[in-house]
Amino acid sequence: MPVLVLSVLVGTAEHALARQARNMVQATVVETAEYTPCGNRCSEAADPARAFCLRAGDRTLVGEGRSYIHETKFSGMEDYGGKQVKIRFNQRWIWIQASDGTETRIQRGTQYEEFKDRGCVAEVNRPILAKASREKRPGRVPAAAMAIAGPESGDNPQRFLWYACALNSGEATITCKRWYHTGNSFGDDWYCARTLDGNPVGENFSIDPLESDAGHLVLSSGGVLEHDQRSRIDGKLDRPGSPCF
Numbered sequence: 001m002p003v004l005v006l007s008v009l010v011g012t013a014e015h016a017l018a019r020q021a022r023n024m025v026q027a028t029v030v031e032t033a034e035y036t037p038c039g040n041r042c043s044e045a046a047d048p049a050r051a052f053c054l055r056a057g058d059r060t061l062v063g064e065g066r067s068y069i070h071e072t073k074f075s076g077m078e079d080y081g082g083k084q085v086k087i088r089f090n091q092r093w094i095w096i097q098a099s100d101g102t103e104t105r106i107q108r109g110t111q112y113e114e115f116k117d118r119g120c121v122a123e124v125n126r127p128i129l130a131k132a133s134r135e136k137r138p139g140r141v142p143a144a145a146m147a148i149a150g151p152e153s154g155d156n157p158q159r160f161l162w163y164a165c166a167l168n169s170g171e172a173t174i175t176c177k178r179w180y181h182t183g184n185s186f187g188d189d190w191y192c193a194r195t196l197d198g199n200p201v202g203e204n205f206s207i208d209p210l211e212s213d214a215g216h217l218v219l220s221s222g223g224v225l226e227h228d229q230r231s232r233i234d235g236k237l238d239r240p241g242s243p244c245f
Contacts, residue, residue, distance in 0.1 A: 024086040026085075027054045028083070029053075029083050031120060032051065032077060034048050035051060049110075049112075050065050050077055052065075052110075053115055053119075053120035061087075061089060063093075063094045064106055064109075077104070085098055093107060094106050094108055109124075112124065118211045118218065121211055125149040125211075125212075125213070126210060132147035135181065140184075140185075141183050145177075145179065146162070146207065146209050148160060149213050161180065161181070163207070163217075164177045167202070167203050172244050174205070190230075191226060192227070195223030
């Protein structure tokens with residue numbers, strides 16, 4: 001009987017390992033970076049996290065690991081960017097297997113805002129905007145306004161802001177009215193009516209909320225709006241007629 005039980009246990013373990021191996025897929029580490037999730041609100045003793053963006057075929061995943069459990073667990077992983085790894089994942093975790101067979105588990109999802117790849121940014125923003133869509137829209141926020149992931153760092157961190165943007169052809173400017181999630185005004189923000197690569201933007205422009213962040217607006221066409229640097233007093237240009245820059 002003990003031999004039979006042991007055989008069953010061994011067989012079950014082997015089956016589980018085989019199933020896990022079958023679920024492994026090839027992936028590329030698009031980016032990885034160390035950051036402090038609490039930003040400027042952290043104490044000097046705050047534990048850092050390492051954020052990851054991985055791409056497996058047409059699937060992009062983001063996650064992070066905290067170093068307070070094992071101090072050296074993520075040491076050396078700053079060199080993973082661009083490398084091929086094997087991964088498996090579920091709704092909560094991502095397991096990353098390096099070429100030497102070592103496996104590291106990270107939590108699915110991250111608050112890291114500085115990914116350069118816009119597909120990585122979209123995955124960071126996806127749960128934020130999903131939560132925003134479930135909230136009741138404040139009465140002061142117009143129906144045309146969209147949720148944009150807001151600054152998680154700085155002196156006034158926000159999970160998201162409401163944005164309503166329109167072209168002011170007279171000033172060659174796109175004016176964006178903004179609100180906190182509560183409906184209180186966050187003030188206006190201005191952009192040139194062109195993208196960073198110089199393409200003009202017409203009245204029928206549309207913003208991609210997944211790839212955008214507060215202060216960094218990406219059009220559905222993929223172009224990035226150029227921020228308007230002209231000075232204003234009470235929303236009026238200091239020097240009317242000056243070109244947008």
